[in-house]
Amino acid sequence: MPSLRVGIVGAGIGGLTAAIAISRSGCSVTILEQGVDIGEIGAGIQLHPNVSRQLIRWGVDKIIENDLIVPEELNTWDSGSELRLIGRTDPKQVAKQAGFPWWVVRRDHLYTGLAQAASEHGAKLIIQARVEHIDDTTTPIKVVTSSGQTYEFDLLVGADGLKSTVRQYLYPGIMPYAPNKLCAYRGVLPFSLIYKEIPEARLFVGNRLDTWVGPKGYVLTYPTCGGRELNVVTAAESKDYVTKMEDIEVEEFYGFYADFHPFIQKLLRLVKYTKRWPLLQTPRMPSWSNKAKNIIMIGDAVHAMQNHMAQGAGTAIEDGAFLGQVISEVARGVITIPEAVTLFEQRRMPKAWIKQQLSLQSGFMYTLTRPEDLKKRNQVGRFEVARWEYNPARPEQSHIEYRNWSVSRCIETAKSMWYYDAEGDADNAVLEYLMSRGEVDEFTQMSESLSRKWSSIVFGNGVDGSWVEPQVDYQHMKNSLYKANGKERDGIQEYGLHEEDYERFGKGL
């Protein structure tokens, strides 16, 4: 039987990660991207431990390792006329506790890594292929692009962002909206220019991530591009709701930050922003799939969120990883596509909604205005800040991390997010589902369906999409699966897997 044909609409961060994860299941993956190229130039992105764990598993970190930066400090400043440190987190401790690093990277570099990893895993990317029509009234699903080309898929993944064509096909009335009046400005500056124009800048920026919070807005700075550029993204409360990208007068932009510390004002005058970004949120939807459960949507198409937790792309990456895991069970014949899609929705829909809310809460905390609220907020991080203050009587730092007020800077405040393992969660979802059905052996208490799932790793390993009866042809294995690699250690012949074995036997582990 041929392998499952999976079509992905959109080669954004969500689409590329879904392509990597699903290709690992031994499925045949085609990505249809409307643009002439992929990627987005000119801004940075934060990747937290819930995301870096995936990129490490897929080898993306090795492709772009020179561009990934681990900031040495994560600081939050009350940035009025005087600067006050009101929150601090140690990235090394984050990596130690969560098991994975906190990275910052330029977006186009991340795209390069994801696209290369997708290709290395066997996914096919077709550019200038805007999906215009979808027909899911029969199986396989038919998709027609702007050039008139028709594609057929067993499963279609809509990863086509805020203006999603797939969402418009399935849920035409649903559109992202602005849940508050916050908007964003973003761009990058070379460090060489900053240090030339603002000599004191070395005190304030470097290999560190700083959030400068002030009245009705905040500024976020961190390095990208191997430390050669500074990403400067700002949030401000507008007079009205911002629903689309707009051009503004640069003086209007500076006006938002007129009460910030002089350094921030000088820095922003170098950036000269004139584009105002909307911060939209997709409303909660009744479902992310079609009736037949063979179209599923992921990423901003279904759960766009404001950027105050820096988790929009992170959540799309989790979607891709989760989807890859449940589809690997389909490829091995353990569950069906509709079952995998249902499990995906059951787990991922509430998860994404929580993150949408967490993002709003984070923005709310960053933009408090009442003096009594500000005082309380700024005091909450005092233990964590004190831990870092130099005290000659006690030069060694405490090893204990305290809870910080900022949900987006402290892994103690939102553990469900920072420690989350999308593939582990997907595996649990499949196990719980299988345990709820099928026979259980009375004597051993072993569930037949769980045994079948785990056996499938050996006996149904994906590529032909069917359940393979557990009969092992040892001679065949000896001849083709394990080929002697010619090396001997302690007189014992070593064996190794070869490229063609993966093609033949699947990669779906």
Ligand SMILES: Cc1cc2nc3c(=O)[nH]c(=O)nc-3n(C[C@H](O)[C@H](O)[C@H](O)COP(=O)(O)OP(=O)(O)OC[C@H]3O[C@@H](n4cnc5c(N)ncnc54)[C@H](O)[C@@H]3O)c2cc1C
């Ligand atoms: C100011 C700001 C800062 C942010 N910072 C962070 C951060 O630090 N960390 C983080 O995790 N997130 C961050 N985000 C959020 C993040 O950028 C998005 O959530 C993420 O890029 C969404 O990815 P996606 O793949 O779902 O959608 P998109 O990136 O929008 O990709 C969709 C793709 O689909 C293609 N497409 C659309 N329609 C079609 C069609 N009909 N046919 C074929 N192709 C199509 C598009 O061309 C595009 O390539 C930030 C957002 C903003 C606004």
